[in-house]
Amino acid sequence: QVQLLESGGGLVQAGGSLRLSCAASGRTFVTMGWFRQAPGREREFVAAIRWTGGNTYYVDSVKGRFTISRDNAKNTVYLQMNSLKPEDTAVYYCAADVVWGPRPSSERAYDYWGQGTQVTVSS
16 A cells, blocks of 8 residues: 655744655655645645655755755655745645656656645744
């Protein structure tokens, strides 16, 4: 049974930091990603990592502030979020797939999704 268990969300002041975790089980994944959805907006890509090789991709709005990484031993992917802004407020979703496709920023590249974790950044 595939499971993606997210944790680490919460409430933080602008300029603060949070680290999201996504513990994966049930399959051997190649691509792991983070997406987010703010109220009234479509879900958008945040970051992705290739499990082997560690290639990373980010949406422009988080470059230099967010870092995606993985821990092979724990089968866990992290999203370190620094210098948080109120516009980062959203439900953050972990996503995974067993292949590395040409567009890791697309939702269609992922077959497996976590339940989401709320991140709220106050001004």
